[in-house]
Amino acid sequence: MTDALPLSLDQADPKDRAMTRAMLYRMVMPDHLCPFGQKSKWLLEHEGYEVEDHHLTTRAQTDAFMEKHGVETTPQTFIEGERIGGYDDLRAFFGDAVKGEDETSYRPVIAIFGTGFLMALAVMWLAGLPLVSLETFTTFVAISMVLLGIQKLQDVESFSTMFLNYDLLARQWVPYGYIYPYGETLAGLLMIAGVLPWLSGPLALFIGAVGAVSVFKAVYIDKRELKCACVGGGSNVPLGFVSLTENLMMLGMGIWTLAQVAL
Template sequence: MSSNAKKAVLYRIVSDDHICPFGVKSRDLLKRKGYDIEDHKFTSRDETEAFMEEQGVETTPQTFIDGVRIGGYDELADYFDESTGKQTGTTYQPVIAVFATTLLMALAASWAVAGAIVPMTVLVWFVGLSMCMLAILKLRDLFSFTNQFITYDLAGMRWVRYAYIYPFAEALAGIGMIAGILMPLFGAIAFIIGSIGAVSVIKAVYVDKRELKCACVGGGSNVPLGAISLTENLMMVVMGALMVAGIV
């Protein structure tokens, strides 16, 4: 080991039943910054608690550089002026991830089936895939989704069971779009739920001026109810109308 190498001392939990993810991230960050690491691994709860009591800290991992305690992973990231990647506050990241992925999926599927990018096919599959993926996110925790949904959706506020039906209807309409079967039926479903959703968002956000979280990607999300939520619903309305009219 070079005497001029940058050195850091890391204390983290690595036991049979738990490997601290922040310890792994701290080690990776130190390695990327060119540090030689003296890696101390706690294999039991007793070892960990003894260390925390000795250092007067409440959490591990703990990193020391040049004999100075930097702290946990968040403090280490701050020390190097690096982002932790942690989501805080409101964010559109989940919705952007869904729409970007489904658009690429639609483009890939069009190329695989037709050997070319067919705009109308891509559009239909994009909307259908987006609806299916959003429905999956809602169905992964239906209880939490409904708790958030019924605070602003006009139909859900009047009839709570609609909130439980909604993600199934969304998935069904999306599957119908992708399959290209019974288009008037599935188009009508998309048009109805999209219209109710659009009116609900307009009333809650633009008329009542309420600051709410959107349940579009499932309950507990930090996606703000607003323009993106309205766009999602208008996509369903437009595509539903085109399907009912037989244009797609």
């Protein structure tokens, strides 16, 4: 396959344009197969383009290509002689908006809560219990607590830093930000197992109450626009109603668990 430079739009053969041909330059080396190059190739083919797939098989070849075209990264896509750019540029070219690093999204919490609910249904099904019941909801909340705790435990340091932006107790006592993920996960696990309610109930009640007050103050009183640490310190989830709901669910589970002990 030739590595000739792509023609400009004016020089491109009309016949080639009719065939919607694209030229892709990507790294395909013995020790590295560029994932964004693979994605670019798939996207082009998915959009109906005939792809001239040019492999950059050495570091020297890749550096020479980037210097020649004045670019700093590969892959690079050319359509009808015009350079489109890398994978994100290609997505934008096809009308797929690419979120920036600072843009917020509820996708992580939707994924966690959705998965937690399906897991709760699976548990109810396995146990032979009604799918629509109070037990399903309480199991869903407990599972969601564990899933959220796992996200925080992946990088406790990062979580505690973001948590300090709004949690009232962590601001007064920094170690609370490090303890929180373990407490949330432990409470959820104990509730799923149905053991030690005298521990899981007060733990969830305390965590949920402090969290709810902290989020309410930061969002609805102080009117601050912050990111929530609910799915870890590197998340782009906005602090707001969803975060408040998470804490209210834990608060409610704590009250429910203690009520069951009292009965």
